[in-house]
Amino acid sequence: MSIQAPRFLYTAEQSRIVDREAIDVHGLPGPLLMARAARAAFDFFLAQYAESTAPASMQVFCGAGNNGGDGLLLAALAKGRGIETRVFLVDGVPRSEDAIAAAARAESAGIQLEACVPDNLTDEGVIVDAMLGTGISGEVRPTYRAAIDLINDSAAPVLALDVPSGIDSDTGAVCGAAVRASWTISFITPKRGLYTGAGEEHAGACFCDDLNVPTAAFAAVAPVFEVLSLKAELQSLPPLSPSAHKGHFGRCLVIGGDHGMGGAIILAAEAALRTGVGLVRVATREAHIPALLARRPEAMVSAIDHRNALMPLLEWADAVIVGPGLGQDVWGEQMLHACLGAQKPLLVDADALNILAKSKTRSLPKGSVITPHPGEAARLLSSGSDTAGSPVQSDRFGVAQQLADFWDATVVLKGNGSLVVGPKRHALCLDGNPGMASGGMGDVLSGVVGAFLAQGLSATQAAALAVVVHAKAGDRAAARSSERSLLATDLIPCIAELLQS
Incomplete structure (x- = not known):
């Protein structure tokens, strides 16, 4: 035995x-x-x-x-x-x-x-x-x-x-x-x-x-469901060729950070940069640019006030992250609807999911990933007013599949025992800890998923690898301090270490 x-x-x-x-x-x-x-x-x-x-x-x-x-x-x-x-x-x-x-x-x-x-x-x-x-x-x-x-x-x-x-x-x-x-x-x-x-x-x-x-x-x-393994998922990453240049590893556009919500977009951009993508460009409100460049000068930053200014950036990108700090006002709605029309693989999270739930749109660009927590999942399925997500929690496996079918996308249903459901792929993550239930963790995950999409991974490959890397980074960071004091920024150096595995 x-x-x-x-x-x-x-x-x-x-x-x-x-x-x-x-x-x-x-x-x-x-x-x-x-x-x-x-x-x-x-x-x-x-x-x-x-x-x-x-x-x-x-x-x-x-x-x-x-x-x-x-x-x-x-x-x-x-x-x-x-x-x-x-x-x-x-x-x-x-x-x-x-x-x-x-x-x-x-x-x-x-x-x-x-x-x-x-x-x-x-x-x-x-x-x-x-x-x-x-x-x-x-x-x-x-x-x-x-x-x-x-x-x-x-x-x-x-x-x-x-x-x-x-x-x-x-x-x-x-x-x-x-x-x-x-x-x-x-x-x-x-x-x-x-x-x-x-x-x-x-x-x-x-x-x-x-x-x-x-x-x-x-x-x-x-x-149907397998358990995610970091060692196995790392095989999805493209090799690093000695003759490679930054254009070989994808271009990721990160959109968000409405007034007063610049921290979320900074976290997503920094996580994307640490995940091996070649180029990261951030589209955000002008007020956030100094802080973002001071923290991460490797990012390219554009002040965007209207969807028309976003179009050239969408053309440039291989994959797009939309949602961190996006807000649900007119600016956020414009940014999301521009992304939906661009037909680029999207990582949709946070306020972008809430806008999506209220819109008449019922499809996403091919190869997209959505990362709802239980409350957002309930709204995406129009399951009524229970924003606490208890109907979702009563059958997380079934709800994740419903979301994948409804939106024709790969789904990461966040929470303890995060699920990844996409075409021909059903997986559960055993890693992670309660300390990760804090602000900014989802923004870091968004950056990691979007970076992997930009590097050419399929939606399910990007989601699976990102979820297990993110969770293990949380465990490694908690071991260095404590679960109770864990911050989203603590995960980012650990992500870089795990990608050396």
Whole structure:
């Protein structure tokens, strides 16, 4: 058995197919897989503690299905190791054949199966959530809700088996209530809902053990979403030829910075310059030019007051970034509509997305990328007045696909577990940290995506590489200071370092 970083992410149905393939085709009976899951979870549990600090007690909440069976066998292993162990049967006695056998094994180990939800829990030891796994459908029932609330009210660390109970393993949505785990160990396949949205928050540190299921069993399905790898995405970059000159690496036009919003355009321009593009030109309000040139003299800057003055710059550019600090007044609208008519690959972000959502336009130039956060995504899909984006967060995978189809563009749906969806490409980023939820981070991402577009990468290549570089730069910058004090400008030198990888 082995724990490895995930390469692909699976739905519940795909996971069931792999399980069935392992049992029916590769001769791994259900009880054996359940025993392996329990052993993997117990070994993982022990690995979290030094020998002298391992908890003296374990409280295991078991459902009536196979997830509960995993918990029952884990309890037997803990009891055999001398750990004081209590088991609570949340939904009555086990009902699946394998879970019934697991209950008998636990009882033979001397464990009393308590057929109730306790009134309270000890804050010592560890709690194991083995209630629902991937088997949830609709909102959790009251009995499970009571157990979930009890677990979440405890100060003890929580180990969730396969999926925290109450989390939809396909979407990451909370089904009324969900366990907040310290760790989640999935079995055989990594479940995609654990890596984005609320699923990521509730899963804690996420791991997956393949239970020694043969590689051939995984060939029975074709998972849609892959996990972004910096090493793999860097292969998209064109090589640096000794005879190259600045014209070989693209010309990127950055448009934005209405009155009072010059910082956003500076961040986007500097990020683009650090990402290897040959030439960067900025179209902005005249008031921002001194600050921009003082910070980044490598940029060419033009004061633009009307869309007609923008036309020659659009002709010059290989790719265009529009949105950082653009504003939503007449000037911003003029800039965006000029870009839409230029038929150059666009990176559309921030206020440009809000203008786009209000316009009658329903198409973008070929090879464009949009980078909405959840609120902007909701507006782009005309999903009503919920600008907080909660409908988006309930199914980020589905919404990202809807956006890609609706706008015929590559989509980066930002947030924890950022998604990249484009033609023949679906990916999720596992990197990044909460400190990146601060002003200017999106402007830096815009600069990176636009620079890669200008260097000739396809929309999906540019988006995928930019997202993983941006996220890893955030992690590297946070390691040097702290997540709490992270600034958008901290990422830019780290981006340059990562491009040397």
